[in-house]
Amino acid sequence: MRLPARPLSLTAAAAASALLTGCFSAAGSDEAAAEGKRIRVAHMLPPRSGLSPLSDDAFKLSRWSTAETLVKLDEDGDAQPALATKWQQSGRTWTFEIRDGVTFHDGTKLDAQAVVRSLTKAAGASPKPRILDGVELTAKAEDADTVTVTTGTEDPLVPQRLSSPQLSVLAAKAYKGKTVNPVGAGTGPFELVKVNGTASAALDRYDAYWGGKAKAPGIDVKFVPDGTARAAALRTGEADIVEAIPVSQAAVLDQDLITEVPMPRTNTLYLNTEKGVFKDASLRAAAREAIDAKAIVEGVYEGRADVAEGLLGPALPWAADLRTPVKHTKAGKPNGTTITIGTFTDRAELPEVAATLQQQLQKAGFKVKLDVREYANIESDALAGKFDAFILSRATVLDSGDPVAYLYSDFASDGSFNLSQLADSSVDAELKKAGDTKAGDSRRKAVIEAEAAVLAADAAVPMLHERVIQGDAAGVVDAAHDPRERELVTVDTYVK
Numbered sequence: 001m002r003l004p005a006r007p008l009s010l011t012a013a014a015a016a017s018a019l020l021t022g023c024f025s026a027a028g029s030d031e032a033a034a035e036g037k038r039i040r041v042a043h044m045l046p047p048r049s050g051l052s053p054l055s056d057d058a059f060k061l062s063r064w065s066t067a068e069t070l071v072k073l074d075e076d077g078d079a080q081p082a083l084a085t086k087w088q089q090s091g092r093t094w095t096f097e098i099r100d101g102v103t104f105h106d107g108t109k110l111d112a113q114a115v116v117r118s119l120t121k122a123a124g125a126s127p128k129p130r131i132l133d134g135v136e137l138t139a140k141a142e143d144a145d146t147v148t149v150t151t152g153t154e155d156p157l158v159p160q161r162l163s164s165p166q167l168s169v170l171a172a173k174a175y176k177g178k179t180v181n182p183v184g185a186g187t188g189p190f191e192l193v194k195v196n197g198t199a200s201a202a203l204d205r206y207d208a209y210w211g212g213k214a215k216a217p218g219i220d221v222k223f224v225p226d227g228t229a230r231a232a233a234l235r236t237g238e239a240d241i242v243e244a245i246p247v248s249q250a251a252v253l254d255q256d257l258i259t260e261v262p263m264p265r266t267n268t269l270y271l272n273t274e275k276g277v278f279k280d281a282s283l284r285a286a287a288r289e290a291i292d293a294k295a296i297v298e299g300v301y302e303g304r305a306d307v308a309e310g311l312l313g314p315a316l317p318w319a320a321d322l323r324t325p326v327k328h329t330k331a332g333k334p335n336g337t338t339i340t341i342g343t344f345t346d347r348a349e350l351p352e353v354a355a356t357l358q359q360q361l362q363k364a365g366f367k368v369k370l371d372v373r374e375y376a377n378i379e380s381d382a383l384a385g386k387f388d389a390f391i392l393s394r395a396t397v398l399d400s401g402d403p404v405a406y407l408y409s410d411f412a413s414d415g416s417f418n419l420s421q422l423a424d425s426s427v428d429a430e431l432k433k434a435g436d437t438k439a440g441d442s443r444r445k446a447v448i449e450a451e452a453a454v455l456a457a458d459a460a461v462p463m464l465h466e467r468v469i470q471g472d473a474a475g476v477v478d479a480a481h482d483p484r485e486r487e488l489v490t491v492d493t494y495v496k
Contacts (some may be wrong), residue, residue, distance in 0.1 A: 001367065005339040006105050006257040008279050009284060010275045011040075011086070013190075013428070018090050018261060018437060021372065022072075022296050023025065024460070026280075029418065030172060033294050036216060036217060036495065037216070037217075037240075037475075037494070037496075038216065038217055038218040038219065038495075039218070039220070039240050039241060039460065039476075039493060039494070039495055040219075040220050040221055040238070040240045040241070040331040040490055041064075041220070041221045041222070041239065041240065041242075041243075041488070041489065042224045042229075042230045042233045042234075042238075042239040042240045042241070042242045043060065043220060043221055043222070043224065044224070044227075044230065044243045044244040045196035045223065046199070046223035047072070047195070047197075047198055047223070049059065049132070049179075049180075050181070050195075051077075051182055051183075051192075051195060052179055052180045052181075053067055053122075053165065053166060053167075053168045053170065053180055053182055053348075054122055054125045054129055054180055055123070055166070056166075057170060057385055058129075058152065058164075058165035059165050059485055060221075060377050061165060061186065061192070062165035062170060062486045063189040063418070063482075063485065063486065063487060063488035063489065064188075064192070064201075064203055064219055064221065064488070064489055064491055065189050065190050065214070065412045065487070065489055065491060066080055066182065066186040066190045066191060066192055066203055067104075067168035067169075067170060067182055067185075067186040067187070067188060068083055068168060068169065068186065068187045068188050068190045069082055069083065069162060069164065069165065069167055069168050069169065070082060070083045070084040070098075070115065070143075070159075070162045070163075070167075071084060071087075071159045071160070071162045071163040071432050072163055073160065073163045073401045073484070073486075075317060076316075076317070076318050076444070077397070077400075077401035078439065079159035079160055079162075079163060079439070080441065081099075081333045081435075082099075082163075083098065083102060083110065083115070083169055083187065084096040084097060084098060084099065084147075084162075084335070085087045085097050085098075089156075089340055090160070092150050092151050092152070092154050092155070092158070093148050093149070093155065094148065094149045094150075094158045094464055095146060095147070095148050096115075096143070096146070096147045096148075096149065096162075097145060097146055097211065098110065098111065098112055098113050098115060098145045098146065098147060099183060100145065100276060101244050101351075102187055102212055103187070103208055104112045104170070104171035104185060104186065104187055105171070105184045105185060105186055105187070105191040105192075105206055106171050106173055106184050106185060107181040108172065108173075109203060110169065110187060110242070111141075111144050111145065112141035112142065112143065112144055112145055112146055112147045112257065112308065113141050113144075114169060114171065114172065115139065115140045115141070115169050116139045116140060116147060117172065118167070118168065118169045118170055118176065119137070119147075119149065119459050120138075120448075121167065121168075121175055121180065122167050123137045123138065123139070126197075127412050129164065129166035129167060130166070130398075130399065131166055131167065131399040131400060132161070132167075133165040135151060135152070135155065135161070136151060136152030136153075136265055137149060137150070137152075138152050140491035142457070143325050143414070149162070154386065155221050156436075156437070156438045156439055156443075157402055157439060158399050159398040159401050159439070160401055160402055160439060161446050162202075162401035163256055163399075163400070163401065164400065165399070165486060166399065167365045168182075168186070170186060171185040171186075172187040173185050174276055181478075182396065183195060187204070187209075187210070188209065189205065189206055189211060189212075189490075189491040190204065190205060190206060190214060190218065190463040191203060191204050191205075191206040192221055192487070193226050193229060194200075198310065199222070199223060200220070200221055200222050200223065200426050201221040202218065202219045202220055202221070203218055203219040203220075203221070204220070205217050205218055206216070209491070210492055212491060213491075214488070214491045214492075214493075215477075215478075215491065215492055215493065215494035216493060216494040219489055222239070225245070225248050227246035227248075227249060228246070228249060229431055230242050230243065230244070230245060230247065230249075230452055230471075231249035231250075231253060231287035231471070233251075233327040234253060234258075234471035234473065235252075235253060235254075236259060237327050237473065239471075239473070239496050240472070240473045240475070240476050241470070241471065241472055241473070241476060241479050241488065242470065242471035242472075243257060243468075243470065244468055244469065244470070245469040245470070246469075246471070247301060247302055247304050247349075248301075248306060250469050251302065253471065255361050256474075257471055257472060257474065257482050258469050258470065258471050258472075259447075259469070259472065260304055260467040260468075260469050261467055261469075261470055261481045261482070261483055262306060262314040262315040262395040262401055262465060262467050262483055263313075263315055263316040263469050263483055264312075264313065264395060264396045264403075264483055264484065265313075265315075265394065265395050265396065265465065265466045265467065266278045266308060266311055266312070266313055266314060266351075266393075266394055266396050266462050266463075266464070266465050267296075267305075267308075267350075267353060267391065267392070267393050267394075267462075267463045267464045267465075267466065268308075268311065268391070268392055268394055268420040268460050268461065268462045268463060269287070269291065269341075269357065269390070269391055269460065269461040269462050269463060270389060270390045270392060270410075270420045270459070271284045271287060271388070271389050271420055271458060271459060271460065271461065272385055272387060272388050272389065272390075272419075272420060272421050273422050273423075273459050274385055274421035274422075274423070275421070276339075277337050277338075277339050277386065277388050277390045278339070278388055278389065279401060280332065281288045281329040281457070281458060282329055282331060282332030283332050283334060283337065283412055284328060284329070284458035284459075285328055285329045285330060285331040285332065285458050286331040286333065286334055286364060286365075287331050287339075287364075287366070287389070287458075287461065288328070288331075288458055289364070290333050290360050290361050290363070290364030290366070291360055291361075291461055291463060292360055293307045293308060293463040293495055295306050295356065295360070296353055296356050296357075296463055296464060297464050299356060300349050300353055300356060301351045301354075301464065301466075302351060302429035303468065304467055305464045305465060305466055305467055306464060306465040306467070307463075307464055308462035308463055308465055309323065309388075309462075309463045310323055310349060310448075310451055310455065310462060311407070311444040311460065312396055312403055312447075312448075312451060312455065313396070313465030314398070314465060315397075315465065315484075316397070316403065317395075319444075319447075319448060320424050320442060321452075322445055322448040323448055323451075323452075324452070326452050326455045326456050327456060328395075328455075328456060328458060329458065333365060334361075334364060334365035335365060335438075336364045336366075336367055336434055337364060337365075337366055337367065338366070338367040338368075338369065339361070339366050339367070339368055339369070339388040339389060340368075340369045340370075340371055340387050340388050340389075341357065341368060341370055341371070341372075341377075341387065341389045341390065341391060342371045342372070342373075342381065342382055342386075342387040342389070342390045342391070343353055343372055343390065343391035343392070344372065344373060344374060344375040344379075345373065345374055346374060346375045347370060348395050348489075349393075350372075350391055350393060353391055353463070354372060354391055355370070357391070358370055358475050360496065365405060369386065371488060378482070382419055383417070383418075383434075385419075385421045385424060386401050386483075392419065393466065394406070394410070397484070400435045401405075401484060402439070402443075402447075403447055404431070404434050404435050404450075407431055407434070407447070407450055407451065407454070408431050408435065410460070411427055411431065411454045411459060411460070412427070412428055412431050412447065413427075413428050420460055422454075422457065422459040424453070424457050424459075426453055427450070427453045427454055427457060427459075430446070430449050430450040430452075431445050431450050431453075431479065433449070433450070434449070434450045434464070437461055468485075473495070475495045475496035476493070476495055476496075477492075477493065477494050477495070478490065478492040478493050478494070479493050480493070
């Protein structure tokens with residue numbers, strides 16, 4: 001169990017503050033008086049690929065409201081208009097109407113050819129943006145305002161795929177070099193004007209934004225990988241918005257300044273259904289009944305997580321309302337049977353979760369051995385089914401906002417990440433049904449039916465859903481708290 005958080009020592013606080021001294025440029029006095037304050041943001045991870053939208057850096061561009069996509073997602077994951085105003089499907093082809101009156105930050109006009117250029121660059125990238133893994137996609141300009149997108153097989157999720165920040169639409173100037181350079185090339189309310197390597201970035205308001213003038217004059221970003229330093233930035237007033245405050249630091253901050261955002265990420269105990277102890281369904285049931293997830297949430301996560309009711313958590317708000325009780329196999333008796341549980345050190349809480357589970361399962365009659373390594377050294381053994389059980393913190397939706405890909409990869413007979421070694425025809429049937437169903441209420445219902453089939457097999461025991469802790473200074477108004485981490489500073493965000 002983690003010891004109670006202690007106040008940061010003066011020495012540590014001074015060191016953390018020093019990391020941020022001078023990090024954030026202040027607006028000039030005349031500008032500040034006329035237009036308000038620039039927003040100072042402390043980000044956790046520095047750019048990995050020069051802020052290329054074809055990498056995970058795309059999510060930074062999205063969170064700063066500088067690069068935009070054809071489609072955006074609402075809370076339920078349904079597609080809504082963005083740079084495209086409407087769309088329709090005909091077999092493998094989707095037709096998108098491009099919004100009129102949009103300009104890039106360099107003053108050039110958004111048109112169908114610009115959309116085709118960006119989508120074609122993404123589809124031909126190596127490696128591909130992950131939202132296009134296994135997807136054959138081609139884009140064509142039908143006229144100045146119309147784009148068709150065709151996939152190799154009929155795909156009901158094309159609009160959701162096109163909401164991925166990795167498929168942002170940028171001006172032609174972004175693609176002139178060997179890498180994609182987003183500086184001055186987006187369409188959002190803020191223009192990226194300067195990038196200082198992996199240290200900082202600056203954005204100015206783009207007054208010609210099609211969606212109206214932003215309330216803040218600009219954004220100053222500092223990349224601060226150290227969690228203690230990020231927390232100190234909020235406490236000392238060095239930053240206005242702070243990403244990913246560590247659980248260990250949250251307790252020593254003003255609780256009015258932090259928001260816990262449910263994440264689409266579940267901590268799950270995967271049980272090996274193919275061989276070993278848990279090939280016996282009754283012993284899988286015994287393991288499920290032995291687990292006290294509330295104790296793990298309170299002891300390891302200090303209450304800053306949600307006890308799991310299923311594989312999909314509160315970041316998908318529709319899941320709980322659709323879920324019905326699952327009928328399980330009757331639990332058997334462990335009778336001192338020995339099991340080995342694997343997990344990894346890369347996520348700091350997982351070894352603690354493993355130790356707590358060891359105690360709970362031993363109390364129920366199992367003998368438990370733990371195998372804890374770095375993820376790079378344990379993944380291959382986990383995928384090969386060398387453990388009786390494996391603890392994993394797993395994202396339950398990908399960039400499309402849809403959980404079917406996660407469910408299929410983890411629980412289908414031919415799933416690429418099937419740690420449970422599950423081969424169940426009824427589960428496969430429910431997963432196929434969910435994958436083939438059109439987006440919307442019917443698909444969500446099919447997803448929950450597939451989840452129920454997995455849970456009925458006791459192939460996995462969901463324990464908790466993680467939260468991310470975001471800090472907003474007292475003067476911050478309307479910062480986004482987005483479970484998908486696509487939004488942070490929006491057109492409506494400002495600092496008093």
